[in-house]
Amino acid sequence: QQQVKQSPQSLIVQKGGISIINCAYENTAFDYFPWYQQFPGKGPALLIAIRPDVSEKKEGRFTISFNKSAKQFSLHIMDSQPGDSATYFCAASKGFQKLVFGTGTRLLVSP
Amino acid sequence: GAVVSQHPSRVICKSGTSVKIECRSLDFQATTMFWYRQFPKQSLMLMATSNEGSKATYEQGVEKDKFLINHASLTLSTLTVTSAHPEDSSFYICSARGPGVQPQHFGDGTRLSIL
Secondary structure, three states, rough: OOOOOOOOOEEEOOOOOOEEEEEOOOOOOOEEEEEEEOOOOOOOOOEEOOOOOOEEEEEEEEEEEEEOOEEEEEEEEEOOOOHHOEEEEEEOOOOOOOOOEEOOOEEEEOO | OEEEEEOEEEEEEOOOEEEEEEEOOOOHHHEEEEEEEEEEOOOOOEEEEEEOOOOOOOOOOOOOOOOEEEEEEOEEEEEEEHHHOOOOOOEEEEEOOOOOOOOOOOOOEEEEOOO
């Protein structure tokens, strides 16, 4: 019940395209859903986060869509760029306590 | 803002030695710090959570005598891997968050290689 399932495991998108990564959770007590971006040899960096009282949050080219009834949330990267190539992790927590991470998605944006 | 510094970034040492990794919050007071371990191409695995001035809370399966965590101040936490062996080789990452409603901010990790 503590798991966060993430898909796909890897993704190749052409420059300018839309990258979509999906996550699903089971624990209905979770109320904080961040996305992290990680480059090789670096720690994760907070990209964008959402609370369950809204269905969508947009920051620049990054959008989180949240479906509370389905217990699913997704990250959309619009106009994907080669510099977006990284590993993306979704996560969930109750409040701002310990995070449960998804398994990660390796995104490659081809020039 | 919200910068977390981790040191060293990389360490190579012989089997049997102890290694200390530092995690500092540079521009905020970190009431809670977390330590993670990450194997290649895998997700982050939480090892322990520490609150300033309190003993760390370890996740199931993590040896607290092997991985010593100290959070003596609001800006510094340390992880000491005692009597390290090759199977302890991994990428160790810390994160920190401030008081109240604050997200976690991560350091850049420490690559530990035990020969």
